[in-house]
Amino acid sequence: MSKEYDPRMHTAEHTLSGVLIRRYGCPRCFSTHINANKSKVDFHFPHDLSPEEVKSITEEVNAVLARDLPVVARDMDRNKAAKRFNLSRLPESAGDTLRIVYIGDPDSSEGSLDACPCIGEHVAHTAECGTFIWVSHEWKSDDGGVLRIRFKLDR
Ligand SMILES: [Zn+2]
Numbered sequence: 357m358s359k360e361y362d363p364r365m366h367t368a369e370h371t372l373s374g375v376l377i378r379r380y381g382c383p384r385c386f387s388t389h390i391n392a393n394k395s396k397v398d399f400h401f402p403h404d405l406s407p408e409e410v411k412s413i414t415e416e417v418n419a420v421l422a423r424d425l426p427v428v429a430r431d432m433d434r435n436k437a438a439k440r441f442n443l444s445r446l447p448e449s450a451g452d453t454l455r456i457v458y459i460g461d462p463d464s465s466e467g468s469l470d471a472c473p474c475i476g477e478h479v480a481h482t483a484e485c486g487t488f489i490w491v492s493h494e495w496k497s498d499d500g501g502v503l504r505i506r507f508k509l510d511r
Contacts, residue, residue, distance in 0.1 A: 362392040363477040364485045364509055367427055368417070369397055370459050371482060372507065374470025375416050376401075384442065384472060394491060394508045401503035404495035417488045420469055424483035425460040428468070432456045441473055450475065486511025 373384050376399060387398040405413070437443065437454045446454070450473070457478060458468035479485060491506040 361390060361477070363479050364511070365390045365392065365395045366476050367459070367478045367482065368421070368485045368488055368507065368509055369395060370427075370457065370470050370472065370474070370478070371417050371420050371485070372397065372413075372488070372505065373399075373472070374459055375413055375420065378469070379413070379416075386445070394506060396504055396506045399503045399505070400500060401495065402501045405493060405503070410490055410493065414488060414490045420459070421482045421485050421488060424481045425469065426481055427478045428458040428461055429455050429478075430458070430462070432473075437473055441471075443473065446473055485509055 369385070369388055369390060376382055377384060380401070382399055382401050385397040385399045389396045431453045432455075434443075434450075434452045434454050437456065441456075443454075454473045455475060456471055457474040457476075459470040459482065460466070460468040462468040462471065487510040489508050489510055491508055493503060493505045495501065495503050
């Protein structure tokens, strides 16, 4: 884990991914560059985003962060996880039991916003991330569409 690695940025990335997946049904980001100052994430995504969509996504991410949801980790058998998650980015060395990280308690009545296998470090509650700021994005039509989002946190 590099010293640039930032659990708050990383947890904000889970939250952003969760919001985009829930809204658009897109796959989880396929590439991330998490840095303490500014981060970027790449999604396979079929169209560019309008200014209204950017504003609305930003508001929803911040609403989730402000709710101070717990970030919960649970172990799951790898075979069971393979049915629910794309494990192609996970190293084989991750073992037979995977750690699934949830934004929001999966056992609560509304369930979790986001779930994915992850070995990274996270904050305990989403409000620790501070405020999510959408810095910029670009969309390219290659590969069926790739959306790159740059963001930072104000805290
Ligand atoms: Zn993570």
